[in-house]
Amino acid sequence: MIESVPKADLQRYLQVGRDALVWKLDGLSEYDVRRPVTPTGTNLLGLVKHVASMELIYFGDTFGRPSGQPLPWLAEGAEANADMWAAADESRDQIVGLYRRAWAHSDATIGALALDATGRVPHWPAERSGVTLHRILVHMIAETDRHAGHADIVRELIDGAVGLRADNGNMASGDEAWWEDYRDRLERVAREAGRD
Numbered sequence: 001m002i003e004s005v006p007k008a009d010l011q012r013y014l015q016v017g018r019d020a021l022v023w024k025l026d027g028l029s030e031y032d033v034r035r036p037v038t039p040t041g042t043n044l045l046g047l048v049k050h051v052a053s054m055e056l057i058y059f060g061d062t063f064g065r066p067s068g069q070p071l072p073w074l075a076e077g078a079e080a081n082a083d084m085w086a087a088a089d090e091s092r093d094q095i096v097g098l099y100r101r102a103w104a105h106s107d108a109t110i111g112a113l114a115l116d117a118t119g120r121v122p123h124w125p126a127e128r129s130g131v132t133l134h135r136i137l138v139h140m141i142a143e144t145d146r147h148a149g150h151a152d153i154v155r156e157l158i159d160g161a162v163g164l165r166a167d168n169g170n171m172a173s174g175d176e177a178w179w180e181d182y183r184d185r186l187e188r189v190a191r192e193a194g195r196d
Contacts, residue, residue, distance in 0.1 A: 007115055010137040011107070017144035018103060020164060021048060022096060024151040028158065033092055034085065037157045044154055045095055046085040047147045049073075052099035053083045054143055058136050059106035063119040067105045069098070110137065 024044055025033050033045040053071050060067040073082035086095050115134040122129065131139075156162050164170035174182065 006134075007110065007137075010134070010141065011110055013141050014106075014137065014144060015103075017141060017148050018051075018099070020148040021051060021144065021151055022099065024148070024155045025092060025096070027161075028155075030092060032158050035158065036085075037154050041081070041085065042150055042154055043085055044151055044158075045092060046083075047151050047154075048099050049086055049090075049095050050083045051144055051147050052095070052102040055099075055102040055106045055140060058121065058140055059102075059109040062121050062131065062136060063109055063113060063117065063133070065105075065109050065112075067102070069101060069105070106140075109133075 025048065028044070034043050036043045053074055056067045056069055056071065057074075059065070071083075072078060086092075110133065113133045115132065115137075117133045119131055119133070119136070120129050121131055121136075124131075152162065162171055172182075
């Protein structure tokens with residue numbers, strides 16, 4: 001029988017999402033990691049910057065363990081959505097470094113506290129601002145995986161690269177012709193269903 005350790009399981013799932021998100025930057029130019037590819041401006045480096053910021057808040061301030069890391073893009077008076085894109089003077093290395101520092105700070109909080117340790121998320125409504133470490137771990141896994149999913153799509157739109165990580169594409173096997181046929185078939189089905 002495999003024994004599960006709940007905190008370790010949660011932390012492992014969080015790390016898988018973190019790694020997937022950062023991996024989506026590999027091999028791309030500075031332009032491509034910043035390029036907005038959706039009408040709302042979604043871009044790879046902005047996703048990393050946002051998730052790094054959220055980890056620092058949720059595993060730091062929430063539990064009275066501030067990281068000391070300045071987050072001027074979230075300060076009062078900052079431009080709206082400034083955590084969702086990297087300015088020209090914020091390098092990829094700086095943003096990824098911020099994220100790795102966030103990991104270390106978060107992991108220290110996770111290691112120091114029990115799953116039932118309580119904290120408060122100041123920007124959540126009062127009726128649900130009281131939280132446990134367990135709830136924040138689940139929240140950050142969902143947040144990280146949600147944005148890693150965005151990154152999957154953004155990366156595919158940029159250069160066609162897909163997959164969970166370098167050593168595991170987690171995609172159906174098929175060459176370019178197979179995928180083209182598959183997509184065409186889905187388009188036909190969608191058109192057919194749209195006629196009803």
